[in-house]
Amino acid sequence: MSPIPFDENFIKLLKKSGCEGINFGVDSTHTMILKNLGRDHNLEDLESISKLCSKYKIRFMFDLLLGGPGEDKDTIKYTIDSVKKLNPTCVGISYGIRIYPGTTLSSMIRKDASPGKNLYGNISSNNNFLRPV
Template identity: 40%
Template sequence: DVLHLCDSEFNIPPNHAHAVCEELIARSLGKRLKWYTYMATVPFDSSLAEAMSKAGCVGIDFTGDSASSLMLNIYRQPHLKEDLASAVRLCRDNGIKVMIDLLLGGPGETPETIEETIKFIKQIDPDCAGASLGIRIYPGTEMARIVAAEGPADTNPDIRRKYAGPVDFFKPTFYISQHLGPKPAELVRDLIAGDKRFFEPMTETAPQPAEDNFPTDHNYSDNIRLAEAIEKGARGAYWDILHNLRSRY
């Protein structure tokens, strides 16, 4: 059996994560179950990594966001880039596959901070990394307040949207730093440079992949190859299934 836990921060609080693992181990389920989860980068130490492995965890998707200290401060993340390196190492030591999700394009993001992030992620070598571009803006959130402080939203060059009329945060509205230029997704793709460990951001002009190629993004919606793999028996986190499929192309 394979499970994918949808708790976005399984390790918060860490004592609860330990308790779940201990119960799975006590019931001898760690040998029967394989499971994936989402986690914050910290807290995560060797004790928790070992417990999760014994309890049947085979994959962790960490909220990394960035490896730039500037951007991590802006995102109010408690971890440092060194914590990302530690997380990957602990997973490797305990036979756990690892993905790092990146959130690129926030306030203050520049080509230099994105380059710093991508270079560092390549260096610490997770199984895969998701390069998401743009932050969805919702009413009443800190991002909405940041946008309000920048002036009229309708003329804000950091706002990206596909709908007409006034800016409406109840509709899909995203913040992508204007410093990334008119084609930020292409900038990110160029820095990734075809590294198959990365799921790239989608571009509006990106052509559909040829029949014998594989999509480079990790869009799960209408993903024919993902659906076919599941139909044939593939199980696990979608990112891991896609990672395994991409290794064949």
């Protein structure tokens, strides 16, 4: 589930319906990385989610996607440290991303691809580097 929109009225409905757990696609807590990934939520949204889920005793998971555009050791550390403080029931981490054709990310990579910047394979002359497996 996307972290936004999410408010107390919504979690009350979830609780009333019997919901016992929610998996949020958080990706990161770092502002720059979230912007690069085209995400609209921020750390404050995640703090609110954490408080609401705890208040209504609903387990919650944050899924992280590490290795996106601009990611480095410092942004990864920031995200991991932030998530630890939010204390979700569970955390999932995927490292590295697959970029699909026609997405904002594919346009960004084709425009600014720099060899050695965490990109693998031949990018400039390989139309298949974006093909899903």
